[in-house]
Amino acid sequence: MTPSKPRHSRDQVLKDHAQQMLSRSSISVQKFACRLNAILFAQIDEQLLAARKVPNLEQINEGPVEVFMTQSGNWLKRVQRWLSADVDFPSWLEESWVQALDPEYGERCIVELAARYGLVAAREAGSDGCPVSAFGQLVTRLGDAVTKCGQVLADGQIDAKDRPYLPAAIETLRFVESRSFEIRRGMENELSAHVELERHAFV
Structure with a gap:
């Protein structure tokens, strides 16, 4: 696409x-x-x-x-x-x-x-109720990224010859960024919640 x-x-x-x-x-x-x-x-x-x-x-x-x-x-x-x-x-x-x-x-x-605004399009944590789903999408996108980026980096550099492959590679990498950020944010939110509970427990 x-x-x-x-x-x-x-x-x-x-x-x-x-x-x-x-x-x-x-x-x-x-x-x-x-x-x-x-x-x-x-x-x-x-x-x-x-x-x-x-x-x-x-x-x-x-x-x-x-x-x-x-x-x-x-x-x-x-x-x-x-x-x-x-x-x-x-x-x-x-x-x-x-x-x-x-x-x-x-x-x-x-x-x-x-x-276009230099942002990562991460969904809200739990938007589909299943972090495993996001991880499955990440694995799939990683496979796509390896294939698409492999076409670009086959000669060890990124130059004008790679222009036909760049849009697809960039799009796939954006998906990887999005799913990675979504999973990381969910983990960070959970960790922060437990740290906060522990902090209050010692107050």
């Missing part, structure tokens, strides 16, 4: 990863639009969304079919305009947009956005 080009804006990164998902998976634009709509209403106050003219499709679905078809069609067109950059991408949409992506694409999007 190819990361968005460095010259792209934050908005373009969000749209690029959605477009990659739509072109490489079985997810349709309509399904993505419905998923995005549901996540928006789960995360943002309904009155704020109403002010932004976002229809509550789940609620409308309980009414007349004609109304639902009209409203869902209008929402689909709106999402399509965001995807095609026909209109400005609103900042209030960003978080829900990422969460509406399939996990693989959402994670790639977050990793790329974080890297």
